[in-house]
Amino acid sequence: MTGNRDKSQIFIRGLAIFGVFILLAISAGELPGPAGKLVKIDKAWSPETPPGMTMSAGYFSITNISDHKMDIVAAESPLFASIKIHKSTIENGVSSMHMVKDIVIAPRETIVFEPGALHLMMMRPTHALHADDSIPVTLDFADGTRVNFDLSVVANKAPS
Ligand SMILES: [Cu+2]
Numbered sequence: 001m002t003g004n005r006d007k008s009q010i011f012i013r014g015l016a017i018f019g020v021f022i023l024l025a026i027s028a029g030e031l032p033g034p035a036g037k038l039v040k041i042d043k044a045w046s047p048e049t050p051p052g053m054t055m056s057a058g059y060f061s062i063t064n065i066s067d068h069k070m071d072i073v074a075a076e077s078p079l080f081a082s083i084k085i086h087k088s089t090i091e092n093g094v095s096s097m098h099m100v101k102d103i104v105i106a107p108r109e110t111i112v113f114e115p116g117a118l119h120l121m122m123m124r125p126t127h128a129l130h131a132d133d134s135i136p137v138t139l140d141f142a143d144g145t146r147v148n149f150d151l152s153v154v155a156n157k158a159p160s
Contacts, residue, residue, distance in 0.1 A: 058120030
């Protein structure tokens with residue numbers, strides 16, 4: 001009898017500790033800071049890369065839901081050798097693109113990466129990417145925050 005009671009007490013103590021871990025895990029997701037939510041990312045996509053294609057582009061919209069400015073300084077993905085932030089412009093009817101050093105997002109501001117404008121220029125994919133694949137991307141911010149999200153690969157669209 002005594003042995004059984006000891007076991008049930010240990011079991012209850014175990015449950016309590018487990019519960020504390022769950023509470024910690026839930027609250028960590030809501031705290032501001034590197035592990036918390038500082039930005040919201042929507043409509044993240046990338047065109048298919050046929051075999052032999054050496055570059056692609058990533059598009060998404062990003063909203064700063066923190067109360068301070070967020071400054072994107074770099075991006076990377078395990079599926080591409082390098083990613084740069086580019087901006088396409090049309091001048092005298094000629095489309096060109098240039099590298100952007102960083103993207104500063106004010107609190108509550110949304111910035112849209114889209115064809116013909118800001119985009120992630122993604123160089124040298126590790127393999128051909130097809131519709132419904134996802135591309136994991138990490139954005140690095142000036143304050144050391146890193147944000148991970150996935151670009152969904154979409155068929156029949158060309159990068160621009
Ligand atoms: Cu580009």
